[in-house]
Amino acid sequence: MGLIKTEKFSESQNQIALFAKAFGHPARVAIIQHLFKINACVCGDLVEEIGLAQPTISQHLKELKNLGLIQGTIEGTSVCYCINKDNWTAMKTLLNDFFNNNLDSNTCC
Amino acid sequence: MGLIKTEKFSESQNQIALFAKAFGHPARVAIIQHLFKINACVCGDLVEEIGLAQPTISQHLKELKNLGLIQGTIEGTSVCYCINKDNWTAMKTLLNDFFNNNLDSNTCC
DNA sequence: TTTGTATATCGCAATATTACGATTAATATT
């Protein structure tokens, strides 16, 4: 198979999994961290920054873009990428709710 | 290929990606949520709760166990699973640091 | 108009993931 049975799960569970999968590759983690570090649009230098081939980086950027976590604006021949603040915040809320379950009252093991 | 080039990234970036990948499947999200909801050890009922075949659930549990996020104790013929609090907290800290970058001063796009 | 530069897409090979039937292992029950 290799095919996820999304129909078995809630929309929220599938959404959490989709966002988490986006961060499930170190290159995409590095891309996001670099966008935060530079704290502005990044035009072009991601390939040398990350150290993978240009088509590979382009593909990772596409995935993050499709999820809405980043956005790109064309500037002449290059494209400037940055975090999409609204969607980033929404993703953070969803994942924080998932992470921040109360462990204190859990009494077992 | 299909092989992640981990040597290109920092230990932290790889660790974030490994944890995120664990949540990159809705079944594993559902398992964790159920463990939190029940708020105690779960013995056996995960298969009917999630709705995938027993070997499939067992495999997902193994992945979460290998990462240290859950732990299982044998109780007779069944196994009781629960969240590993210490490791869960450590994971949460790592991912929160990654998520909670300051977006306010980001001035672009 | 030709050339250069930057990014996206195509196509493919290698590897990983998902799912589950069949089986095994280990303990409980009768």
Add this chain to the structure above:
DNA sequence: AATATTAATCGTAATATTGCGATATACAAA
């Protein structure tokens, strides 16, 4: 001992992901 129950493991098929060379596209500069 024989049988039942529960979970892990094996083996395998289907699909997804990763990575990159080759190519296409789009704009800039000469």
